Every structure is written in C-alpha cells, then in structure tokens.
Amino acid sequence: MNKRMILLVDDEPHVIRVLRLMLEREGYEVASANDGNEALDKIGARRPDVMVSDIQMAGMDGRELCRTVRARYPDELFPIFVMTSMTASGEREWVRALANVDFLEKPLSPRQLIARLATHFANAAPQPENTHAA
Amino acid sequence: MKNNRIGLILVGSMLAVIALVVTLLLQRQQIEHAEQVRAQGLGVVRSLAALPASVLIPSKGAPGVLDSILAYRDNPDFAYAAVSAADGRSLAEVTSPGTLVPPSAALALTGFAERTIAAGQNGRAIREFHGPLASADDKTQVRIGYFEARTPFGMKDLPFYALIALAMFLLVPLIYLVIKREMAPLAALGEQLRVAANQATTHMPALVSTPESDADVRTLAHTLNRYLDQASTRIRELEQESVASMASGRLLEYGSNKMQAVLQCLPDGLLVLDPAGEVTFATGKIEPLLGVPVADVLSQPVEAWCRDPELRAMLARFRSAGLDTRSQMTIEFNPAGVPDKRLWATAQALLGHSMGYGTLVVLRDATREHLARQAGNDFVAHVAHELKSPLNVIGMYGEMLADAGEDDPAVRVEAINVIQDEVERMSSLVNNLLNVSKLEMGSMRPERHRVKLDDLLRDAYQQARSRAEGKGIRLELQVARDLAAVSVDKDLFRIALNNLLNNAIKYNQSGGSVVLAADEGDLDVVIGVRDSGIGMTPEDRERVTEKFFRVRETGTEQRGGHGLGLYLTNQIVELHHGRLTIDSELGHGSVFSIHLKKMPALVEGGQVL
Numbered sequence: 077m078n079k080r081m082i083l084l085v086d087d088e089p090h091v092i093r094v095l096r097l098m099l100e101r102e103g104y105e106v107a108s109a110n111d112g113n114e115a116l117d118k119i120g121a122r123r124p125d126v127m128v129s130d131i132q133m134a135g136m137d138g139r140e141l142c143r144t145v146r147a148r149y150p151d152e153l154f155p156i157f158v159m160t161s162m163t164a165s166g167e168r169e170w171v172r173a174l175a176n177v178d179f180l181e182k183p184l185s186p187r188q189l190i191a192r193l194a195t196h197f198a199n200a201a202p203q204p205e206n207t208h209a210a
Numbered sequence: 211m212k213n214n215r216i217g218l219i220l221v222g223s224m225l226a227v228i229a230l231v232v233t234l235l236l237q238r239q240q241i242e243h244a245e246q247v248r249a250q251g252l253g254v255v256r257s258l259a260a261l262p263a264s265v266l267i268p269s270k271g272a273p274g275v276l277d278s279i280l281a282y283r284d285n286p287d288f289a290y291a292a293v294s295a296a297d298g299r300s301l302a303e304v305t306s307p308g309t310l311v312p313p314s315a316a317l318a319l320t321g322f323a324e325r326t327i328a329a330g331q332n333g334r335a336i337r338e339f340h341g342p343l344a345s346a347d348d349k350t351q352v353r354i355g356y357f358e359a360r361t362p363f364g365m366k367d368l369p370f371y372a373l374i375a376l377a378m379f380l381l382v383p384l385i386y387l388v389i390k391r392e393m394a395p396l397a398a399l400g401e402q403l404r405v406a407a408n409q410a411t412t413h414m415p416a417l418v419s420t421p422e423s424d425a426d427v428r429t430l431a432h433t434l435n436r437y438l439d440q441a442s443t444r445i446r447e448l449e450q451e452s453v454a455s456m457a458s459g460r461l462l463e464y465g466s467n468k469m470q471a472v473l474q475c476l477p478d479g480l481l482v483l484d485p486a487g488e489v490t491f492a493t494g495k496i497e498p499l500l501g502v503p504v505a506d507v508l509s510q511p512v513e514a515w516c517r518d519p520e521l522r523a524m525l526a527r528f529r530s531a532g533l534d535t536r537s538q539m540t541i542e543f544n545p546a547g548v549p550d551k552r553l554w555a556t557a558q559a560l561l562g563h564s565m566g567y568g569t570l571v572v573l574r575d576a577t578r579e580h581l582a583r584q585a586g587n588d589f590v591a592h593v594a595h596e597l598k599s600p601l602n603v604i605g606m607y608g609e610m611l612a613d614a615g616e617d618d619p620a621v622r623v624e625a626i627n628v629i630q631d632e633v634e635r636m637s638s639l640v641n642n643l644l645n646v647s648k649l650e651m652g653s654m655r656p657e658r659h660r661v662k663l664d665d666l667l668r669d670a671y672q673q674a675r676s677r678a679e680g681k682g683i684r685l686e687l688q689v690a691r692d693l694a695a696v697s698v699d700k701d702l703f704r705i706a707l708n709n710l711l712n713n714a715i716k717y718n719q720s721g722g723s724v725v726l727a728a729d730e731g732d733l734d735v736v737i738g739v740r741d742s743g744i745g746m747t748p749e750d751r752e753r754v755t756e757k758f759f760r761v762r763e764t765g766t767e768q769r770g771g772h773g774l775g776l777y778l779t780n781q782i783v784e785l786h787h788g789r790l791t792i793d794s795e796l797g798h799g800s801v802f803s804i805h806l807k808k809m810p811a812l813v814e815g816g817q818v819l
Contacts, residue, residue, distance in 0.1 A: 090603040090628055094610050097621060101614060161598060183602040186609050
C-alpha cells in the first residue's frame with residue numbers, strides 16, 4: 077500500500093493524463109495539481125516522494141512553488157523536478173539557491189522521467205516497498 | 211547778393227536799436243523833468259499859501275513877495291505866479307515875459323492841486339499848481355504856473371547821446387565790414403563753384419571763354435567738384451550698402467528664426483554642445499524626453515544636468531576623441547527622468563570646413579518601437595509556446611502509445627484522439643497565425659461582394675456538423691431562406707464563422723447543443739452562434755477578443771485554445787464594419803453575435819454570389 081507518491085503539477089491536463097497513466101503503470105501513486113496553490117494544498121495534506129512541476133503556469137508558477145515548498149518545509153527535501161524548455165542559463169540560475177531541485181527537459185519524455193525516478197529511488201535509502209506493486 | 215542783404219538788414223536793425231535807445235532816454239528825461247517841476251511847483255505853492263495875505267498881496271506899488279519869485283526866473287520853465295480872488299480877480303501876479311496869467315480855476319476840495327492849461331496863442335502849454343491861501347477866509351488862491359517841457363531833451367545830454375549814437379554808427383559798418391571780409395572768400399568760392407557747375411552741365415562752353423586768370427580757381431573748383439561728386443557717389447554707395455546689409459541682416463534674422471522654429475517643431479529633441487562640452491542649443495522637446503527643462507541644460511556642462519550614465523558616457527567619448535575619429539554613434543536607453551520612455555540618442559560631430567562646432571545630439575522617442583519590438587518578441591515566444599505545447603503532448607502520447615498501446619486498447623484510442631486533437635489545434639493555430647499576420651500587415655483586404663447569407667451559413671453548418679457529431683453535440687441551423695443579402699468577403703467571413711462554431715463545439719459538453727441562427731432586423735442582420743457550453747465570467751467576456759487571451763479552464767478537460775480565434779473573428783467583423791457582441795454566463799453557455807449592415811434592396815440586378 078505504501079507506494080511512492082509522485083505529485084504532478086501542470087496546467088496542461090493532457091500532460092498530467094499521460095504522466096499519470098505511465099507512472100501508474102510503473103507502480104507509483106500519482107497526485108496532480110493544476111497550479112502552485114493546488115499543489116501546496118496537496119503537499120499540506122501529504123508530502124509526495126517526488127514533485128514534478130511545470131514552470132509556466134497561471135496563478136502560482138513553478139518557480140514560486142519550489143521556493144515556497146522549500147521555505148515551508150525546510151527539513152523535508154524531497155526531490156523536485158521542474159520541466160522547462162528554457163535553455164538559457166540565466167533561466168536556470170534560480171534553482172541553485174534551492175536544495176534538491178533539478179530540471180527535466182521539455183518536450184518531456186515519460187520514459188526519461190521514469191528512468192530518472194528509478195535512478196533516484198535506487199540511490200536513495202532502500203525501501204522495502206521499492207518493488208513494482210502492480 | 212546775399213551778403214549785401216545781410217549788411218542792409220544789419221544797418222537797419224542797428225538804426226532801429228539806436229532810435230529805440232534814444233526814445234527811451236527821452237521818455238525817461240521827460241518823466242524826470244515833470245517830477246521835478248511838480249515837486250518845485252507844489253513846494254512853492256505850499257510855501258506861498260502859508261504866508262499871510264498881506265504879505266502876498268502888497269499895497270499898490272510896493273514890491274510883494276511874489277516878486278521874489280522872479281528870482282526863479284532862471285528856471286526857464288517858470289510861466290507865472292499869481293494870487294487870485296474867488297471871483298477870479300488877480301490880486302497880485304508875477305509873470306515871465308510875454309506870458310498872461312490865465313483865468314483861475316475853482317479850488318479843488320482837496321486843497322492843493324494841479325491842472326494843465328492847453329497851449330494858447332503863445333503856443334506853450336502850462337502846468338499850473340494852485341492851493342488855497344491859508345490866511346484868507348474867502349476863496350483866495352495862490353497859483354504858480356510852469357511851461358510844459360518843450361524841448362524833448364536837455365541840451366546838456368545831447369553830447370552823451372550823440373556819442374552813443376556815433377559809436378553805434380561806427381560799430382555797425384565795422385562789424386558789417388568785418389563779416390563781409392571774412393565771408394568774401396567763401397562767397398567768391400561759392401560763386402565760382404556755381405558758375406563752374408553751370409558750365410559743367412552746359413558742356414562748359416563758358417570755360418573756354420573764361421579768362422586765363424580764373425584758371426587756378428577753376429582747377430580748384432573742378433577738383434573740389436570732383437571730390438564732392440566722388441564723395442556724394444561714395445555716400446550713395448554707402449547708403450545703398452547699409453540698406454542692403456540691413457535687408458540681408460533682416461533676412462538672416464528671418465532665416466535664423468525660421469530655422470529655429472523648424473528645429474523646435476521637430477519631433478526629436480536636439481542638443482548642441484560646444485567643443486568644451488557645454489550645451490549651446492536645446493529644443494523644447496528634450497524636456498518630455500529627458501525630463502530636464504531647457505533652462506537647466508543651456509550653458510551647463512553635461513555633468514550638471516545629465517543623470518543618464520549611458521548618455522554621459524557617449525558625450526564624454528565625443529569630447530575626448532579626436533576630430534577625425536568621431537563618427538556618428540547611437541545608443542538606446544531609458545532616461546532617468548522619464549523611466550517609462552525608451553530613447554535613441556544619436557551623437558554626431560558638427561564639422562565645418564576645417565573646424566568643429568561641437569556635437570549634435572538627436573534624441574528620439576523610441577518607446578513605440580521598443581514596445582513593438584517587445585510585443586514582437588513576446589509574440590514569437592507565445593507562438594513558440596503554443597506550438598510546443600501540442601508537440602509536447604503529441605510526443606508524450608506517442609511514447610505512451612508505443613509503450614502501452616498494445617496492451618490497453620483504451621489507451622490506444624485516447625492517444626490517437628488526443629494526437630488528432632493536438633494536430634488540429636496546431637494547424638488551426640498556424641492558419642489563424644497566417645491570417646492574423648496578413649490582417650495586421652494590412653495585406654488582407656476584404657473583397658466584398660453581395661452574398662446570400664443563408665447559403666454561406668449553410669456551408670459553415672455543413673462543415674462543422676461532423677466535428678460536432680464527433681463530440682456528441684447537436685448542431686442546429688435556424689436560418690430563413692429569404693434572408694437579406696449582405697456585402698462581405700466570403701473567405702474571411704467563413705474563417706470568422708468557423709472560429710465561432712469551433713469555439714462553441716470546443717467549449718461544450720457532450721450532449722450539449724450549438725445553434726447557428728440568423729435574424730433580420732430593420733437595418734442589420736444578426737448572425738448568432740449560441741452554445742450550451744461552459745460559458746464565461748464577465749471579466750473573461752471583456753477580454754476574450756484580446757490577442758492570445760485564453761479563458762482559464764478549471765475543469766479536467768483540456769480544450770486547447772490558442773487565444774487567436776476570437777481575436778481574428780473580431781478583427782474580421784470590424785473589417786466588415788460590423789460588430790461582435792458576446793453574451794455569456796458561466797456554466798450556462800454563450801452567445802456570440804455578428805451584427806452586419808443589410809445591403810440596400812434596390813440593387814436588384816446586382817451580382818449575387
């Protein structure tokens with residue numbers, strides 16, 4: 077039951093739909109949010125093991141969401157992957173101030189995300205449930 | 211001639227002055243004399259009147275006091291002295307020889323008085339003084355008479371007057387002579403010049419016949435004449451030059467003023483700096499551009515007024531660089547005084563033939579260009595994002611289809627549908643982009659023709675029906691057959707209609723409905739697209755025709771708008787001088803209505819497409 081939970085934050089329902097299908101196939105539990113505020117509500121209810129967020133969103137954008145999460149839960153440094161197509165180094169500067177935040181290139185390949193997640197959890201402290209529940 | 215006349219006038223006036231002086235002297239003497247006579251007469255009368263009658267009127271034969279008055283006979287004016295009774299009888303009298311005592315006058319009330327007795331036979335007027343005799347009760351009176359002065363002036367003063375007159379007589383001719391002598395050469399010269407001038411104008415026939423002795427004077431006169439001619443010519447030239455230079459000065463001033471007005475009217479701000487870096491000229495436009503008044507800038511070094519480091523740096527470079535290395539240079543900056551503006555500042559050395567006049571700085575408001583550039587960049591970024599999003603989704607679904615499609619038919623169907631939708635969305639975006647670009651470039655000119663609206667609407671309905679049915683939406687057409695004709699560009703109008711119908715289908719739920727209707731009013735035709743879809747908030751309704759505006763979707767369903775459809779529709783309707791109105795309620799659907807002017811029915815035979 078105690079699956080790893082992935083929180084997807086994106087204002088594109090198609091993206092959430094595909095990622096949800098793919099991640100669920102890999103045995104993850106998936107929560108989703110349309111924007112930063114909704115994501116914060118979800119995090120408040122339950123901390124995800126990994127958060128995957130878009131940057132450009134109406135309402136609270138991904139950048140602000142990451143800062144708020146890190147400020148609000150300074151001791152819970154669950155990994156955050158931000159999806160961006162912006163390749164300019166200046167656009168990535170802001171991440172350096174935050175711990176455990178990494179980039180995912182857009183257009184996003186669900187396979188790539190799954191591989192990254194697998195690598196991350198393999199390196200992290202082994203969990204007994206770290207097997208495909210499905 | 212003139213000199214002679216002056217002389218005569220001088221002599222005449224001198225004589226007049228002399229006569230005046232003499233007359234005044236005579237008058238004075240006469241007055242003096244009369245006073246003297248009066249004092250003497252009255253004195254004698256008074257003293258005689260004080261005497262007793264017996265003394266005054268001696269017995270017959272005996273000499274009386276009156277006789278002693280004869281002692282006054284040395285006074286040449288003495289006429290007579292008498293004592294007269296009230297009846298006029300003469301009681302005693304003494305007369306100068308040849309003089310008769312005239313009859314006595316009545317005594318005056320005031321006592322002592324005088325009277326003048328007009329000249330009688332003897333030819334001399336007499337002034338008589340008389341007064342009552344104090345000792346006599348009756349009206350006896352004492353009278354004493356003097357001849358009025360006959361000689362105008364005393365002989366003793368004559369030599370004196372004569373001397374004055376003589377001196378004047380002598381002085382006047384002397385002065386005249388002196389003046390005449392002083393003026394004689396000038397007069398002669400003037401005469402000579404006049405003669406010479408006359409001869410010059412009459413081809414100098416007189417010159418030939420002039421005696422040789424006048425040659426020197428003539429030469430002198432000629433020289434002088436020439437000199438005068440030259441001088442007057444030169445004066446005329448100078449006058450002309452002065453007028454010309456004044457006129458050219460005015461012209462220059464006018465030109466300069468005009469030039470200044472032209473410079474002031476330029477939309478760009480101008481600054482001229484002298485080689486030392488001080489501002490010598492500035493137009494009023496710099497105030498709205500830089501936020502610094504002209505007065506603060508003039509004759510000030512750049513450092514004193516310029517708060518923009520970019521501009522200062524550029525001007526400093528121009529000042530320090532050598533003449534020949536300075537070419538034109540342009541910078542772009544936001545002025546510190548007016549932060550919301552964007553300026554181009556172009557500096558250029560003002561070079562004359564061999565010298566530098568300083569630096570010309572042209573400040574141009576580039577805010578619009580800047581904003582346009584920014585908008586262009588934003589547009590490109592937006593379009594790129596809009597194209598990337600469906601690509602992203604297509605890529606992801608493709609991957610999912612490859613990985614899970616075989617196992618799960620539901621996933622396969624979903625992936626194919628989404629990919630189709632996204633492709634449609636992208637192609638619609640590209641089409642609309644092209645149309646918007648054409649529209650904004652102005653290259654899209656509506657070719658309006660008389661169009662039967664019901665046919666046009668029927669076509670659009672047919673096109674949209676399959677798409678609506680695919681989504682489980684009922685599409686209805688409510689158009690009367692005899693709808694009035696309108697003048698529209700068929701192709702453009704079809705784009706507008708398709709966009710409205712696509713939106714109505716897209717933002718709808720399965721089982722919903724879309725109605726395409728057309729109603730005819732008195733003046734216009736209203737084409738309405740009514741849907742039972744998700745509707746809009748009033749705020750969204752206000753902005754929905756803005757470029758790239760997208761209604762934020764709250765539901766789980768992704769509809770994939772790109773914010774150009776309604777913008778384009780609105781532009782097309784406006785191009786047709788029509789109006790797009792939107793009526794919507796969140797959750798209860800929307801009605802988009804196009805209001806078009808009816809075409810006049812009179813063009814019966816007109817071409818109907």
